[in-house]
Amino acid sequence: xxxxxxxxxxxxxxxxxxxxxxxxxxxxxxxxxxxxxxxxxxxxxxxxxxxxxxxxxxxxxxxxxxxxxxxxxxxxxxxxxxxxxxxxxxxxxxxxxxxxxxxxxxxxxxxxxxxxxxxxxxxxxxxxxxxxxxxxxxxxxxxxxxxxxxxxxxxxxxxxxxxxxxxxxxxxxxxxxxxxxxxxxxxxxxxxxxxxxxxxxxxxxxxxxxxxxxxxxxxxxxxxxxxxxxxxxxxxxxxxxxxxxxxxxxxxxxxxxxxxxxx
Amino acid sequence: xxxxxxxxxxxxxxxxxxxxxxxxxxxxxxxxxxxxxxxxxxxxxxxxxxxxxxxxxxxxxxxxxxxxxxxxxxxxxxxxxxxxxxxxxxxxxxxxxxxxxxxxxxxxxxxxxxxxxxxxxxxxxxxxxxxxxxxxxxxxxxxxxxxxxxxxxxxxxxxxxxxxxxxxxxxxxxxxxxxxxxxxxxxxxxxxxxxxxxxxxxxxxxxxxxxxxxxxxxxxxxxxxxxxxxxxxxxxxxxxxxx
Numbered sequence: 221x222x223x224x225x226x227x228x229x230x231x232x233x234x235x236x237x238x239x240x241x242x243x244x245x246x247x248x249x250x251x252x253x254x255x256x257x258x259x260x261x262x263x264x265x266x267x268x269x270x271x272x273x274x275x276x277x278x279x280x281x282x283x284x285x286x287x288x289x290x291x292x293x294x295x296x297x298x299x300x301x302x303x304x305x306x307x308x309x310x311x312x313x314x315x316x317x318x319x320x321x322x323x324x325x326x327x328x329x330x331x332x333x334x335x336x337x338x339x340x341x342x343x344x345x346x347x348x349x350x351x352x353x354x355x356x357x358x359x360x361x362x363x364x365x366x367x368x369x370x371x372x373x374x375x376x377x378x379x380x381x382x383x384x385x386x387x388x389x390x391x392x393x394x395x396x397x398x399x400x401x402x403x404x405x406x407x408x409x410x411x412x413x414x415x416x417x418x419x420x421x422x423x424x425x426x427x428x429x430x431x432x433x434x435x436x437x438x439x440x441x442x443x444x445x446x447x448x449x450x451x452x453x454x455x456x457x458x459x460x461x462x463x464x465x466x467x468x469x470x471x472x473x474x475x476x477x478x479x480x481x482x483x
Numbered sequence: 484x485x486x487x488x489x490x491x492x493x494x495x496x497x498x499x500x501x502x503x504x505x506x507x508x509x510x511x512x513x514x515x516x517x518x519x520x521x522x523x524x525x526x527x528x529x530x531x532x533x534x535x536x537x538x539x540x541x542x543x544x545x546x547x548x549x550x551x552x553x554x555x556x557x558x559x560x561x562x563x564x565x566x567x568x569x570x571x572x573x574x575x576x577x578x579x580x581x582x583x584x585x586x587x588x589x590x591x592x593x594x595x596x597x598x599x600x601x602x603x604x605x606x607x608x609x610x611x612x613x614x615x616x617x618x619x620x621x622x623x624x625x626x627x628x629x630x631x632x633x634x635x636x637x638x639x640x641x642x643x644x645x646x647x648x649x650x651x652x653x654x655x656x657x658x659x660x661x662x663x664x665x666x667x668x669x670x671x672x673x674x675x676x677x678x679x680x681x682x683x684x685x686x687x688x689x690x691x692x693x694x695x696x697x698x699x700x701x702x703x704x705x706x707x708x709x710x711x712x713x714x715x716x717x718x719x720x721x722x723x724x725x726x
Contacts, residue, residue, distance in 0.1 A: 385534070392588065408575070
């Protein structure tokens with residue numbers, strides 16, 4: 221009994237203690253975490269002053285909303301970019317293929333922070349894009365787009381060659397093969413990694429605070445600057461990000477499970 | 484069907500898979516290609532199906548030359564029914580949609596008519612109860628029968644079958660062979676690669692025996708199966724018919 225609460229059985233048949241195990245182990249983790257936090261804070265001798273931060277709650281809330289908005293639009297745009305360059309990597313037109321690879325390697329090989337600074341001070345300046353929110357969405361989309369390209373490419377390659385063969389044998393054109401055979405399968409397969417990418421996007425967008433985009437992290441920094449209540453400003457920040465990413469993480473797991481059984 | 488192959492060669496890297504294959508067939512209803520694995524049977528079949536470009540040589544089918552460029556081949560393949568060893572159904576589509584999609588998109592058949600044609604076929608081969616199932620929910624035998632239905636739905640000039648029962652459990656082999664035989668009796672023209680020797684004998688009216696990229700024996704089944712003089716062919720039959 222005690223053993224089966226702590227040891228996860230190899231086969232899940234006849235696992236009656238599943239619910240109990242989750243409850244007991246979650247409780248243990250929470251207790252340990254609470255103790256660690258309590259210990260750390262008690263050593264810190266920190267006097268919490270939530271009132272000052274409470275007055276700035278609207279700043280935090282609007283920052284939270286801005287992060288959700290920026291991440292959402294960046295995700296949409298990055299899926300478009302990712303599809304274009306994901307296909308680009310398989311293009312028979314050499315310049316397009318090489319451009320796609322260069323773009324993906326350049327983005328994936330450099331820190332987001334550097335990309336933000338270069339794009340904001342050089343590229344956006346040169347093209348006269350003044351609105352820093354637009355700039356923020358473009359940067360995040362270009363950044364996430366490189367990762368989405370790889371997701372799309374892997375998705376396309378996961379469709380078995382034998383299916384392309386049978387599409388060919390039936391007389392489908394290249395366009396029809398992508399439209400009716402490949403994409404419908406790719407979309408369901410890339411949903412889980414795409415959801416994961418969205419969670420990363422939410423966290424990564426915090427770096428936009430360096431170009432003074434008033435997103436969640438920037439608003440926490442401002443509250444801190446005004447109140448000098450550092451922990452009271454950043455603890456809600458951590459909780460806010462968790463509130464966004466945890467549901468996505470759960471959703472990703474669900475989607476993964478669903479689509480492993482579909483094939 | 485009339486098939487004329489002239490001096491067809493095919494290399495895969497250094498491997499010479501088809502060596503100067505020549506063939507002249509007229510009024511053949513069902514051609515069966517047999518021989519040891521790696522002998523070039525499937526490659527020859529794929530050349531005839533318009534899926535493989537030979538290095539050189541020419542192919543005439545039913546009086547027309549098949550040109551080995553993609554646009555021409557795509558047009559040609561629309562009139563050839565192809566069945567693969569591994570079924571190759573589209574996993575995201577139901578059995579019915581697997582049949583209607585090529586009809587609608589490639590052959591421009593109206594959706595209602597495509598559906599009707601598909602249902603008629605499925606009903607005829609006792610597959611109607613499964614029309615809404617995805618391939619993953621079907622047995623191997625059912626999948627291959629759906630694949631056969633998809634291939635004949637387009638009313639092809641002839642049907643090409645590449646070892647259609649090799650991936651099946653023995654219990655499902657019979658239902659697929661029965662269906663092929665039924666089609667044969669309806670005068671659907673066939674080209675078949677198979678390892679089922681009894682079936683090949685019964686079904687064919689012309690047999691090719693391929694070994695090492697060359698047709699080493701050909702003729703009506705009685706001659707190839709029972710009266711061959713070729714030592715290699717005899718040895719092959721001794722081996723495969725031993726058990």
